[in-house]
Amino acid sequence: MILRVSTKGEYGVRLMVDLARHYYSSRPRSLTDIAQAEQLSLAYLEQLVKLLRESEPPLVISTRGAHGGYRLSRPPEEITMGEIVRVLEGPIAPMICATEGEMTQICSLLDSCKTKFLWARVRDAVAQTLDSMTLADLVGASEQETQNAPTHFISISDIRVAPSSAL
Amino acid sequence: MILRVSTKGEYGVRLMVDLARHYYSSRPRSLTDIAQAEQLSLAYLEQLVKLLRESEPPLVISTRGAHGGYRLSRPPEEITMGEIVRVLEGPIAPMICATEGEMTQICSLLDSCKTKFLWARVRDAVAQTLDSMTLADLVGASEQETQNAPTHFISISDIRVAPSSAL
DNA sequence: AATATATCCTAGTGAGCAGGTCGGATTAAG
């Protein structure tokens, strides 16, 4: 499992998509409502939204008190999925040796340097995919687009709906 | 850290690259030699090579006894990095809901289905990158090619050489 | 002013897994 999106990333993206869908509402959206709509724990969402609020620049803005809640800090078109995922999951790095950034690292070992070339390519592929999509793209994505998702692979189909229980 | 290559994947790929470099040798290459060349634990490499040997089809072939060791089961050009990584790290899936394969899954929740579209795109980007490279590409990759790796991002540069200690 | 409804903050915790180590059994070459 080379690609590991933790529940932070999974739930956090869902939270942001929810906020994007309610972006043009007159009132902020409360975590209680989001937790109910997405069937997630309120207390846990509070931790995630903290990351989104304290990021630089912030991705959401809060209003405290009754009838408070959260809004996107910018319109959905201007928030890339790359920003969101980096805030929630940390930098896109397959390993400590391949953090995003330059790779002019001298390595004493024979083959490990050559493999870095591989991991850098994978990292850049992920980064480019995430950076080329915005929240608006996801909200606009309706069912037929989801069907069009490329499926070059044979079915494995041990897919479940409930998260987190099994790995 | 959305991309998590464990040491299984990291060391295992290095092992395969080492075998590729010695593919045209007359004698099989022992794990002891590889462990020394790559500064890895022999006992741990034994676990990894087991995966590569027992995969279907096998990626390496062993010769037991003195002067024994391992060879690639096929020439380096015919072994893709995607095959290797899948054997070592398991299927390329960002989460349990997005295993490689078709994504015609009905999901009761509102936004989680839309986010699946995102994860599927990321997954396919990784899969395509890995499947389009072979062991021969990596062995042939010399230093100037490594320099050419795309670097669209600002340096973060808390890069270390020693693996596994910190996260 | 009182209450209800929110956000905010910190700590703790239980299970599971990554990342190995260890000891020994088997096989074959010299």
Added chain:
DNA sequence: CTTAATCCGACCTGCTCACTAGGATATATT
């Protein structure tokens, strides 16, 4: 028959994930 290698399974240890708990603070409504 010794040496060098592959094989095999059990065990262990620390870390991180995925929460939960309990409260403090802020504000709109009544």
